[in-house]
Amino acid sequence: MDFSVIQYSKFMTLLDMLLHNLRTLHMSLEDSIKWLGEVMAEIGPSHKNEKWNIFDVKQANAIVDYLKISLFQHYKLYEFLFFSAREEIVIGTEQLIEVVNPADHPFPDPLEEGISFDIYSTFIEPPPPLDMEIKGLNQEQGPEESQPEASTSETDLLVGFTIEEIKSVLDQVTDEILINIQTEINEKLQTQEETFNARIEKLRKA
Template sequence: MEFSVIQYSKFMTLLDMLLHNLRTLHMSLEDSIKWLGEVMAETGPSHSQKNEEWNVFTIKQANAVIDYLKISLFQHYKLYEFLFYSTREEIVIGTEQVLEVVKPSGGLFPDPLEEGISFDIYSTFIETPPKLDTEMKGLDQEQGPEESQSEANTLAMDPLVGFTIKDIKAVLDQVTDDIVIGIQTEINEKLQIQEEAFNARIEKLKKA
């Protein structure tokens, strides 16, 4: 229709007001058609005074606008009412998955491979506790408090009790001598090999 900028603005305002009347004021189809007729006739919704701001369309343009609203909004008015008024149920589509956790050994499943599961998960949820710890706990429970106390006292005792300083020095000297002798023999062997190599080179130089 080659509308001007002001005519485009008025046309979009007219569409917005019609949707506002439908969505907020809950106007029926008859009331919306009547309201549109009043606006296009430049009388305004109150019938009391003329609405001069709508006086921007020619008769041909006004008829084109009314024809457009007839085939768009008014023809599908029930659909717009359903869109704005009716509450629709939200359909949530999902998939339930059942995961079967591997049970400890002794059941229907074999032990999982170490390559197929992380060590943290295996040690936390699947691996059974060591038998030695459970056996030791059972033995501790079977033993009386006096026996467990005596064992704790023996473990708390110093392992060097009964040895004098001379005994400890003698043991350390023996260990040191054994280590030093081994190192000295290794060094002597390496020096002898180097000495033989140097002597061979000296002989070759003399012959040359």
């Protein structure tokens, strides 16, 4: 059935009043039906109630039929919804939080990501420089042990050889290496050549 905007507004007001009577005044089903009957009795041309007189008798019957199959038919369900206490399910979880150690060596400053110290020391913390390790070893060995190492490092191994002698030695070593490589390559090529020749002979005989 077609209602105007004002009629829809009045119908929603009527429905809200019925729910208010149920939720606040705790009206029973019989009392709600009686209250609705009193409201519907004011509808019609013989009554001058402007609040509900915007509906005619046919529209009033349609409203009553709708309330029968909706609110009144499921009245017990609405009572259960408004008055029955429901359990509150609280879902929680436990988390283990690791307390950060003071920001002092060997512990790093606390990070926002919460990286553990093992990961930090293994992958993030830069390793100590090599110079520092050498200095530490020299300090542990003492001045007496470090002096021979310094003297041996300063001595030149090529002292006593001329440039021509060094060149001749390098030429001999290079020639020996190249001859060995060339011999090995020739042997491999000869082996492959013999293999290919054998295959060609088999193909000819076939």
